[in-house]
Amino acid sequence: MTTNILEVSDLTMRFGGLLAVNGVGLTIKKGQIVSMIGPNGAGKTTVFNCLTGFYQPTAGKVVFSGEEIQNLSGYKIARKGMIRTFQHVRLFKDMTVLENLLVAQHQHLNNSLLAGLFKTRSYRKAEQEALDKAVYWLEKVRLLDDANREAGTLAYGQQRRLEIARCMVTRPSLLMLDEPAAGLNPSETDELKQLINNLRDEHGISVLLIEHDMKLVMDISDHIVVINQGTPLASGTPEQVRNNPAVIKAYLGEE
Numbered sequence: 001m002t003t004n005i006l007e008v009s010d011l012t013m014r015f016g017g018l019l020a021v022n023g024v025g026l027t028i029k030k031g032q033i034v035s036m037i038g039p040n041g042a043g044k045t046t047v048f049n050c051l052t053g054f055y056q057p058t059a060g061k062v063v064f065s066g067e068e069i070q071n072l073s074g075y076k077i078a079r080k081g082m083i084r085t086f087q088h089v090r091l092f093k094d095m096t097v098l099e100n101l102l103v104a105q106h107q108h109l110n111n112s113l114l115a116g117l118f119k120t121r122s123y124r125k126a127e128q129e130a131l132d133k134a135v136y137w138l139e140k141v142r143l144l145d146d147a148n149r150e151a152g153t154l155a156y157g158q159q160r161r162l163e164i165a166r167c168m169v170t171r172p173s174l175l176m177l178d179e180p181a182a183g184l185n186p187s188e189t190d191e192l193k194q195l196i197n198n199l200r201d202e203h204g205i206s207v208l209l210i211e212h213d214m215k216l217v218m219d220i221s222d223h224i225v226v227i228n229q230g231t232p233l234a235s236g237t238p239e240q241v242r243n244n245p246a247v248i249k250a251y252l253g254e255e
Ligand SMILES: Nc1ncnc2c1ncn2[C@@H]1O[C@H](COP(=O)(O)OP(=O)(O)OP(=O)(O)O)[C@@H](O)[C@H]1O
Pocket: 015, 018, 020, 038, 039, 040, 041, 042, 043, 044, 045, 046, 047
């Protein structure tokens, strides 16, 4: 049995004349934290969009939990356990913090309209489980005291944590975070690092991270993939990537 949760090979995405992603490959083993780095416009978010079904890749193969998914819709891929956040926070800002987590779970529940109307026993049980899970994750991301606040009134760092909780209530096996540290101060970034490590260590989650904060990337990653102008440039451990002259020139040298 494979220990790889994700195997991507020759991933290519073309927008008209622009080759945004050109033959990218990456592998994530179960329980690994893998980061994808590269200069602005390198194609990182486009890779995310291809993996999660927002875009249909022009070419390439994506195997998730042993199954090819490159032709599936985003909805089906999410139900298989690949869940992402976005570069810019996307919460239901007029709903409360708690409601955000309940809505996320309803999108994954299989209850019929009739079961909801008549509030059957199985419906009530599912509702209670959803509530318990929301409370569990709110505690984990230190937002339980804010459960009844409108999500839009939270500080930015709290909104970022709520986004992660919203992913986690759907029980993903692969969590994909698009620049989760953007806009966070150093102590919030440190807290984020602990949270991501905890998701892996206590919940067995694999993580794919896009991030520009090099300290976070170097501290947290088991493996790093570097892309430049859509093309794979290097991959390896943080140590190997940090010392790779091509990476230093293309990316770190820009800092
Ligand atoms: N829907 C689209 N249509 C046309 N071009 C696109 C589209 N999405 C992305 N691109 C282009 O693809 C290239 C890669 O963009 P992408 O956002 O994936 O880079 P990135 O590495 O995530 O950048 P950043 O670090 O700045 O977020 C860019 O040239 C971008 O303009």
